[in-house]
Amino acid sequence: YLWLTFIVSTVLFSFTSNNTPEAKKKAAQESSVSAKKASSRKVKKQKQAAKQSSIDAKKASSSSRKKAAKASSIKANKDEKKLEKKTRAKNIKRNFVAYKADLAKLPTKTKNAITHAYYSKTSGGSVIVINDEVLNASDSAVRSTVHNAWKIGQNVFNNNSPLPDSVNYLVTVQDEGGDQLAHTSMFGSFKYDGQ
Numbered sequence: 001y002l003w004l005t006f007i008v009s010t011v012l013f014s015f016t017s018n019n020t021p022e023a024k025k026k027a028a029q030e031s032s033v034s035a036k037k038a039s040s041r042k043v044k045k046q047k048q049a050a051k052q053s054s055i056d057a058k059k060a061s062s063s064s065r066k067k068a069a070k071a072s073s074i075k076a077n078k079d080e081k082k083l084e085k086k087t088r089a090k091n092i093k094r095n096f097v098a099y100k101a102d103l104a105k106l107p108t109k110t111k112n113a114i115t116h117a118y119y120s121k122t123s124g125g126s127v128i129v130i131n132d133e134v135l136n137a138s139d140s141a142v143r144s145t146v147h148n149a150w151k152i153g154q155n156v157f158n159n160n161s162p163l164p165d166s167v168n169y170l171v172t173v174q175d176e177g178g179d180q181l182a183h184t185s186m187f188g189s190f191k192y193d194g195q
Contacts (some may be wrong), residue, residue, distance in 0.1 A: 005137035046076040099160035125170030132176045146181045
């Protein structure tokens, strides 16, 4: 059992360290940059259209020129805000799909040390179920393994943020019988519930 616990802890630790929040944040920033560039291009086109309408307005009276420029500016701002809102909503939806997919992949990635992982609508967080064979080790080894499983759940949440408002950072670690071994405290830290 000690050997099995060592292997499971090593696998969980290597998975935790390979999926750093920094790598996911960098990917999210690159995605954000491309969205901003697309938004910037659209805003430039809108500004060019505003300039053209401003030139046309100069031919009209002074008061009509002011009204046209103001209307064009308001429209450009509204369009930019709509695009930002739409892009953010699309990213959040995509992140949620990736979040659930990453949880589903955990059993394979941890060589079945985690037997099941999923998003719980009831708690709004994730549930990580660890293999009961791990529980036959010493108390400190079990606690370490449970803590590593909890950290993996936290990393999956952090790596896929921002997420919908219905999804929170809470992670619950259970055994295969459904007994709670650990959870996220009110302050966001690891809380061991084992004996």
